[in-house]
Structure formats: structure tokens, C-alpha cells
Amino acid sequence: MSLPVTWLFLRGLSREHAHWGDFPERCKQELGWNCIHLDLAGFGSENHRSSPLSIPSIRADLQTRLNTAPHEKIGIIALSLGGMVALDWLATEPERFSHSILINSSTADCPPLHRLRLSNLSPMLRSLGSRSVKVQERNILNMVSxxxxxxxxxEHWCQIRQxxxxxxxNVLRQLAAAAHFRSPAKRLIxxxxxxxxxxxxxxxxxxxxxxxxxxxxxxxxxxxxxGHDLPLDDSGWLIEQLKENLGSL
Known part of the structure; x- marks a missing residue:
């Protein structure tokens, strides 16, 4: 199956398209991709809205906003919670995507202690409890990088938040959605x-x-x-892996 030209990028918990940094531009320059972005409801361009309380509802909202040609097969690359949304989308609209890449994702049928390391409970609570954007973003970076x-x-992430x-x-609503999402049946993918x-x-x-x-x-x-944010920590390695492995899928 030939590789798609257009790729949809989805970020994870409390993140938006700008958190990809220069990774999409590198994909454009080095892989020849046409990179498109959709922010999850409640974040980025959609920060004026409430985040849905289920992964299928988040996916359904994205479906209404994806404006690629109906018969064009595209690819999807998703990180963390975005991977859950991608899995649900692959199961409900398989004709839309020819290829998908899921980075550091999980589902509710994975062991609980694998989904969220106990060592991260304290920084996560500190992040949610702080009024300082810088403290919040520093705690997030300490978890994911x-x-x-x-x-x-x-500095970049603080600018995004400003x-x-x-x-x-909305962060809590996303957490609730992620907590209950189980991976689709194998026959649906x-x-x-x-x-x-x-x-x-x-x-x-x-x-x-x-x-x-x-x-x-x-x-x-x-x-x-x-770390968890692999595109941030080593985008070069990630690009090389895509060059070497996508053609064999």
C-alpha cells in the first residue's frame, strides 16, 4: 500500500498543535508529508470549548472538523492520549486512513501501574494545584522529557499557554475520558x-x-x-525510524 501524502497530527493530554515544535516541519522537509493539525476540543484553537468526557466523543468532534477530501486516504500520527483518539478513529472510520503511527500511548485495558507511574502523581497534583503557568509547565516537562x-x-510552552x-x-475532563477508554477489538482495526x-x-x-x-x-x-514526549527529546531518531520502517507496512 502506497504511503499517504497528507498526515494528521494529534497531541495528547492538555497539549495542542504548537507542542509538536519543529517536528511537523521536519516531516514536511525530510519525508515530503503534507502535515495538518487538529486540536482536541478544549485546547489550542479549541480552548474556548469544553473537552468531551469520552474518547469517542473527542473523536467524533474531530471528524466534523477534518476537511480533507472524503475519498483521500491519509495517515495519522498521534502521541499519548492522541493515540487513544486515533485508535478509536481507526476502528470507526477505517476507510479514512491507510497508515497510522501511535507514540507512547495506552488504553484502560493496560495495567493501571503501567498507564501512570506512581512517581508522577506528586508532580501532576502540584501542576494542577499551582496558579503559576511556569510551575505547571515545568512540572509537565519534568514528567515527559x-x-x-x-x-x-x-519558555516555548509558557508562551503557548499565554x-x-x-x-x-478541561484537563480533568480529558483525564476522565482517557481513564475509561479500552482498545477496540482487533477485528475493527x-x-x-x-x-x-x-x-x-x-x-x-x-x-x-x-x-x-x-x-x-x-x-x-x-x-x-x-522520555514520554519522544518528538521533543529525539525528533531526529523518530524521523529516521519513519524513513526506514513506514515503507514496509
Whole structure:
């Protein structure tokens, strides 16, 4: 099956399109992709709205806003909670996508201690409880990145929040949606995704991606040292893996 030209990018919990950084531009320049973005309801361009309380409802909202040609087969690349949305979309509208890439994702049928590491409960609560955007974003970065110096990313992420503020109620609504989403039946996924995970992910265990890859008989690629936000920590490695592996799917 030929690779699609157009790829839809979906981010995860409390994040928006700008959090991809330069990764989509690199995909355009190095892979020849036409990169398009849709923010989940409640975040980014949609921050004036309430986030739905279920992954299927988040997906249904995105479906109404995707304006590609109805018969054009596109690809989808999604990170974390975005991967749950992608899985649900693959199961409900399989004719829309020819290829999918899910990075550091999980579902409710993964073991609870693999979905959210206990060590992250404290920084997550501090982030939700703080009134300081900088404190919130620093705590998030500490959970999702393994870089030794995240000062540049912190400044960028604070700017994003200033431009498009996030309601804590929407973060909690997304968490509730994610908590209840189970992976679709194997028979519903016509074209199995490519799963990519970070073995050093301190937020979600890579074992969740391993479990999902086994369920769908999919390929699994592992990074040894990057954090949960793999495109932030090592976009170069990720681009090379896509160059080497997408053609064989």
C-alpha cells in the first residue's frame, strides 16, 4: 500500500498543535508529508470549548472538523492520549486512513501501574494545584522529557499557554475520558498501526505500547533513552525510524 501524502497530527493530554515544535516541519522537509493539525476540543484553537468526557466523543468532534477530501486516504500520527483518539478513529472510520503511527500511548485495558507511574502523581497534583503557568509547565516537562536542559522548551510552552490558556477543568475532563477508554477489538482495526515507545518513559510504561502491538500484531519500535514526549527529546531518531520502517507496512 502506497504511503499517504497528507498526515494528521494529534497531541495528547492538555497539549495542542504548537507542542509538536519543529517536528511537523521536519516531516514536511525530510519525508515530503503534507502535515495538518487538529486540536482536541478544549485546547489550542479549541480552548474556548469544553473537552468531551469520552474518547469517542473527542473523536467524533474531530471528524466534523477534518476537511480533507472524503475519498483521500491519509495517515495519522498521534502521541499519548492522541493515540487513544486515533485508535478509536481507526476502528470507526477505517476507510479514512491507510497508515497510522501511535507514540507512547495506552488504553484502560493496560495495567493501571503501567498507564501512570506512581512517581508522577506528586508532580501532576502540584501542576494542577499551582496558579503559576511556569510551575505547571515545568512540572509537565519534568514528567515527559528526559532532556538535561529543558529551558528552551519551558519558555516555548509558557508562551503557548499565554496565547491559548488552558482550563484545569478541561484537563480533568480529558483525564476522565482517557481513564475509561479500552482498545477496540482487533477485528475493527483493518490496518494495524506502527507503535513507537520510549523505554525510559517516566510517565507511561512502554509495556502499554508492547501490549497493544501484540494485540494488533503490529510492529513496535523502541527508543532507549527518550522520555514520554519522544518528538521533543529525539525528533531526529523518530524521523529516521519513519524513513526506514513506514515503507514496509
Amino acid at each position: 528526559n532532556q538535561s536542559d529543558t529551558s528552551e522548551a519551558l 496565547q491559548r490558556p488552558v482550563l484545569k477543568s 483493518a490496518n494495524p498501526p506502527l507503535f513507537i515507545a520510549s523505554k525510559a518513559d517516566r510517565m507511561v510504561s512502554w509495556r502499554c505500547s508492547e501490549r497493544l502491538a501484540k494485540k494488533y500484531r503490529s510492529a513496535l519500535l523502541l527508543h532507549e533513552s527518550a
